[in-house]
Amino acid sequence: MLLIPCPWCGPRAQIEFTYGGDADVRRPKDAMAATGAAWHDYVYLRDNPRGSHDEIWQHSAGCRRWLRLTRDTLTHAIIDSAPPTKEPPS
Amino acid sequence: MSQPFRIAAGGRIERDRTLSFTFDGRALTGCAGDTLASALLANGVHLVGRSFKYHRPRGIYSAGPEEPNAMVALGPTDTHTPNLRATEIELFDGLQAHSQNRWPSLARDVRAVVDRAAPLVPAGFYYKTFMWPADRWMTYEKHIRHAAGLGLASTGVDAAATYDRRFAHCDVLVVGGGAAGLTAALTAARAGARVIVADERPTWGGSLTAAPTTLDGADSRLWIASTLAELTERDNVTLLPRASVFGRYDQDLYGIAVRRPDGSPNDAAPRETLWLVRTQRAVVAAGAIERPLVFANNDRPGVMLAGAAQAYLNRYAVMPGRRAVIATNNDSAYAAARDLQAAGVDIAAIVDARVEPARITIDGVRHIPGSAVVAARGHSRVTGAAVAHLGSDGKSLDGAVEIIDCDLICASGGWSPTVHLYSHAGGKLRYDSDIAALVPRDELATLSVVGAAAGQFVLDRCFAAGAAAGRQAVAACGYGATVIDVPVCDGQAATPPRPLWHLPLARGHKGKRFVDLQADVTVDDVELAAREGYRSVEHLKRYTTLGMGTDQGKTSNINGLAILAETLNDPIDAVGTTTFRPPYTPVTLGTFAGRETGKHFAPIRRTPLHDRHEQAGAVFAPAGLWLRPHYYPRGGVDVQTASRREATAVRRSVGLVDVSTLGRIDIQGTDAAELLNRLYVNGWSTLAIGRVRYGLMLREDGMVSDDGTTARLAADHYIMTTTTANAGAVMTHIEHYLQLVWPDLDVRVASITDQWAVIAVAGPNSRATLQRVAGDIDFTNESLPFMGLAQGTFAGVPATVFRISFSGELAYEVAVPADYGPAVWDALMAAGESFDITPYGTEALGILRVEKGHFVIGAEADGRATADDLGLGRMQSTKKDFVGRRSLGRPALTAPNRKQLVGLRPVDAAAAIPAGAQIVEKPSLIGPVEMIGHVTSTAFSPEREGFIALAMIANGRARVGDQVFASSPLTDTLVQMTITNHVFIDPNGERLRA
Structure with a gap:
């Protein structure tokens, strides 16, 4: 079980969190104008990198905030934990 | 004391505390401080089990967790724990143990015939023989599983046994309480660090207790006692005896199974507790495991690891035999021989593979250098050892074979460091030819390995390494x-061992040479696997099952891979080893389950009205974590009778149902309507204050995910309802979009499900009932029309009333703060008394909604249905983006022949409709038959006086009136059906607007 540092609550056990997938999957800003390929990419395609991976997790049994966790998928080392970026989707 | 093999003095047992126990029903006695294994040996019992595949008689082989043979079922037959190692079970008064994998009895096992047929069942036999024809494997497998096996799981529940779990944190976790471990713990403790020390044995001292050892010129017991006294006294130290550190997990989390101290199943304390320990540093001082010598019939009862024989003597004052042959390739067995001789065991010979002398010499014992035991004689007990001189290559024999009579063969093939936790942490191993063993190759950041576990077999260096590791960890x-x-203490190195991975067969001698005693893998099996191309150690393992027993090959691993290396002519380093994975020792499932069993498996949610349902005699059914009334069996009737009565009451008069379990989400902010626009397929900008609207949510892939009504209470204030099952998921979904996708929206959401008690009042008399309850809400159609809401005082409490209907009847939902729920329920029951107001449960709710043709999430909307499939395509706005809209244009979502929601009625009005049936065109139960749809919900409709169903059928809306068949091969039923519209009552919605 991982020990995940919540940017708001501090280190908490993994059972308090829910995994939300790749942090860099962005919903197209104008979805209706998105190409079929771009939309398909957003809905279905996920990378499965070996090594560093930016992920979103929700502190679901805690503050309910989503956070951005950088995690090594090979060693399971947690590299960084931060609030989700506020930049608008591209 | 009738224990013929108990020595008169010595050992660490309490000899004046005699304990009674039974083994296979035979009454025996032992002493407090015994293990089951030592007590059996004290009684001269060596035959304790039958082997996995060949059903060969097996004895006690070791004195620790590595035991491959002596596995027993502990406890009464119906609640026993199987596959426990007799070498680890602490004896207690009244203990009951049974041997395993034998029938009808241990002494006469009919399946032992497999042993004589052994040339017919080499490695891979089952794969090669029983895989064809492929469909017969299921038939064969039953019999193979029955014949090959270990213990059986018990069928009963041991109500007295509890298991528990706890979390702990420390600076330094020390694994192993022997010389190196205790020294590391003391060093760390004195520095002030928070220390946890765990050892799998009930007593401390590790290998120091297996042999008489002098420390500072005195018996090692003094050092152990004074060290423990200091550790016990310190507040910063937690000592965990009987604690198996079975796994190292990510970020220095360790799993430790801690057994109850006395071993008695009648104690109230948990039988086993799972400790999850997060530490900054770990010092692994887990010792080493002795290796078997691989000679013919090396599995006969009476063949035992030399270190184990020594431990039985020194720990338990038990003589494992009267006359012993010592077979070794290293010095350690000499110490065993010395102690056995001193205790009165006749040492017939020490057979040493090495030519150069050992550092220890024993007077008056025959020493046979350069030789080896090549076979054991005897069947269910050793009667002799066959000894021959080894060629210089170790692979041939020269000279004659001599038979030496004995009842005990003490074998030592060297020592394997216990590197499992190091491997769990990702550490790699290297082969150290000086000690002929695999040892840790690298330093790890947060885990250090010391003592015998690091291949350090000289005692004074173990102490020094322990102290150094302790200092390093606290720094x-x-x-x-x-x-x-x-x-x-002793600082002299031993004479190096002579690697001896297996022994040749003597000319004219037969006999299996077991590499893995528990999995019944022989030298021939390993060589066969190599010949057949299984050249990777991982393939070898899976093909032969080497190391795949519950002991994970603790005694067999290196012998097996070294034999493979020899066969392939590769160095051992090149062959490598299989990956050690947790758990180091088997952990019973109860330990992982802890207290989360039975009704504690998951929390139970009860609505604010739960007591009222109980008083009304409700039968409850789980809905997610909730308990909801399923039906109210007035007068003890069954579910069909009760639910039909309840549904009829709603259609003819008035009923009430607890809908507090529906998810409720409070939404506030200037962008609240915009949020709803983006979440739901339909538009929200036009919803007036005081009005309610039905909404439908999709996933981004365009499939319907949830539905419910949302009410507008004020300009910037909405309350959304979700389905009961999806309440949590919808909340998470909204939080995801608000925090990550649309953080610019000015809106806040909060789950308020638990704050409200909500009662739906439904039926033609519902308005009249509500009007009889004191309050200031006007329930007339003009003031509170369909899809309207009103707020005011109701039954003396603040209430919000929504005029919405799931049943299709005139209906209202009354929401009040949770604590007022029971009072409002009572007021409604009193007001409706003359209408015979009827509480109804989820079964009647189901009938009513099937009659009305409402789909539900999970049945009709099963994650594969679009809004259009469910007949709600026109709800979808074309003027805005919403979650999932972009997917709706994908060809597959608009393809012809998609399954669509329809109704079904049996052609024979009296016929029942099999739930879950497939819809077919051909009246045949024999496949292949094309399936054009499936039944999603069925009900007996009191209103239509017959069975009705909802179904998803390809292009179904265009097929209303067609006849098809509902096919259920599982129940052998085939029913002719007519496709109908999915709404069975009041298709124009006149009742709910009345």
Whole structure:
């Protein structure tokens, strides 16, 4: 079980969190104008990198905030934990 | 004391505390401090089990967790725990143990015939023989599983046994309480670090207790006692005896299974507790495991590891035999021979593979250098050892074979460091030819390995390494340096061992040479696997099952891979080893389950009205974590009778149902309507204050995910309802979009499900009932029309009333703060008394909604249905983006022949409709038959006086009136059906607007 540092609550056990997938999957800003390929990419395609991976997790049994966790998928080392970026989707 | 093999003095047992126990029903006695294995040996019982595949008689082979043979079922037959190692079970008064994998009895096992047929069942036999024809494997497998096996799981529940779990944190976790471990713990403790020390044995001292050892010129017991006294006294130290550190997990989390102290199943304390320990640093001082010598019939009862024989003697004062042959390739067995001789065991010979002398010499014992035991004689007990001189290559024999009579063969093939936790942490191993063993190759950041576990077999260096590791660990945690005096002791290195992975068969001798005793893998099996191309150690393991027993090959691993290396002519380093994975020792499932069993498996949610349902005699059914009334069996009737009565009451008069379990989400902010626009397929900008609207949510892939009504209470204030099952998921979904996708929206959401009690009042008399309850809400159609809401005082409490209907009847939902729920329920029951107001449960709710043709999430909307499939395509706005809209244009979502929601009625009005049936065109139960749809919900409709169903059928809306068949091969039923519209009552919605 991982020990995940919540940017708001501090280190908490993994059972308090829910995994939300790749942090860099962005919903197209104008979805209706998105190409079929771009939309398909957003809905279905996920990378499965070996090594560093930016992920979103929700502190679901805690503050309910989503956070951005950088995690090594090979060693399971947690590299960084931060609030989700506020930049608008591209 | 009738224990013929108990020595008169010595050992660490309490000899004046005699304990009674039974083994296979035979009454025996032992002493407090015994293990089951030592007590059996004290009684001269060597035959304790039958082997996995060949059903060969097996004895006690070791004195620790590595035991491959002596596995027993502990406890009464119906609640026993199987596959426990007799070498680890602490004896207690009244203990009951049974041998395993034998029938009808241990002494006469009919399946032992497999042993004589052994040339017919080599490695891979089952794969090669029984895989064809492929469909017969299921038939064969039953019999193979029955014949090959270990213990059986018990069928009963041991109500007295509890298991528990706890979490702990420390600076330094020390694994192993022997010389190196205790020294590391003391060093860290004196620096002030928070220390946890765990050892799998009930007593401390590790290998120091297996042999008489002198420390600082005195018996090692003194050092152990004084060290423990200091550790016990310190507040910063937790000592965990009987604690198997079975796994190292991510970020230095360790799993430890801690057994109850006395071993008695009648104690109220948990039988086993799972400790999950997060530590900054770990010092692994887990010792080493002795290796077997692989000679013919090396599995006969009476063949035992030399170190185990020594431990039985020194720990338990038990003589494992009267006359012993010592077979070794290293010095350690000499110490065993010395102790056995001193205790009165006749040492017939020490057979040493080495030519050069050992550092220890024993007077008056025949020493046979350069030779080896090549076979054991005897069947269910050793009667002799066949000894021959080894060629210089170790692979041939020269000279004659001599038979030496004995009842005990003490074998030592060297020692394998216990590197499992190091491997769990990702550490790699290297082969150290000086000690002929695999040892840790690298330093790890947070885990250090010391003592015998690191291949360090010289005692004084174990103490020094323990102290150094302790100092290093506390320094890493920020504590200052400490000084510790390590005891003065033996510092002389042993004569190096002669690697001896297996022994040749003597000319004219037969007999299996077991590499893995538990999995019944022989030298021939390993060689066969190599010949057949299984050249990777991982393939070898899976093909032969080497190391795949519950002991994970603790005694067999290196012998097996070294034999493979020899066969392939590769160095051992090149062959490598299989990956050690947790758990190091088997952990019973109860330990992982802890207290989360039975009704504690998951929390139970009860609505604010739960007591009222109980008083009304409700039968409850789980809905997610909730308990909801399923039906109210007035007068003890069954579910069909009760639910039909309840549904009829709603259609003819008035009923009430607890809908507090529906998810409720409070939504506030200037962008609240915009949020709803983006979440739901339909538009929300036009919803007036005081009105309610039905909404439908999709996933981004365009499939319907949830539905419910949302009410507008004020300009910037909405309350959304979700389905009961999806309440949590919808909340998470909204939070995801608000925090990550649309953080610019000015809106806040909160789950308020638990704050409200909500009662739906439904039926033609519902308005009249509500009007009889005191309050200031106007329930007339003009003031509170369909899809309207009103707020005011109701039954003396603040209430919000929504005029919405799931049943299709005139209906209202009354929401009040949770604590007022029971009072409002009572007021409604009183007001409706003359209408015979009827509480109804989820079964009647189901009938009503099937009659009305409402789909539900999970049945009709099963994650594969679009809004259009469910007949709600026109709800979808074309003027805005919403979650999932972009997917709706994908060709597959608009393809012809998609399954669509329709109704079904049996052609024979009296016929029942099989739930879950497939819809077919051909009246045949025999496949292949094309399936054009499936039944999603069925109900007996009191209103239509017959069975009705909802179904998803390809292009179904265009097929209303067609006849098809509902096919259920599982129940052998085939029913002719007519496709109908999915709404069975009041298709124009006149009732709910009345």
